Amino acid sequence: MSEAYCLKCRMMVEIQNPEMVILRNMAPALTGLCPISGTKVFRFVRRRLDPVYALVLAIERGDELIALPAPEERIQVEDKLVCYGHLESIADSILQF
Ligand SMILES: [Zn+2]
Numbered sequence: 001m002s003e004a005y006c007l008k009c010r011m012m013v014e015i016q017n018p019e020m021v022i023l024r025n026m027a028p029a030l031t032g033l034c035p036i037s038g039t040k041v042f043r044f045v046r047r048r049l050d051p052v053y054a055l056v057l058a059i060e061r062g063d064e065l066i067a068l069p070a071p072e073e074r075i076q077v078e079d080k081l082v083c084y085g086h087l088e089s090i091a092d093s094i095l096q097f
């Protein structure tokens with residue numbers, strides 16, 4: 001479902017254990033492992049999370065878990081978000097390339 005280009009295999013591969021991360025420029029991206037070589041693969045996602053489609057239930061920040069983050073909470077680099085919403089809507093929001 002979500003593919004990325006593996007530099008080692010030199011082909012598009014299915015991202016294994018994909019995780020959403022927020023880059024320094026606040027752009028969302030997917031990272032995970034190549035199922036063939038185990039290399040870390042990476043892909044940008046086009047759009048930012050749309051709050052209409054994805055409710056952020058928690059933010060995982062290092063060893064910390066921020067449950068039900070306040071509206072003024074800002075997403076930081078390498079935060080992981082626990083989101084609620086229809087999977088297809090979330091996928092539409094973040095996985096379109
Ligand atoms: Zn690979």
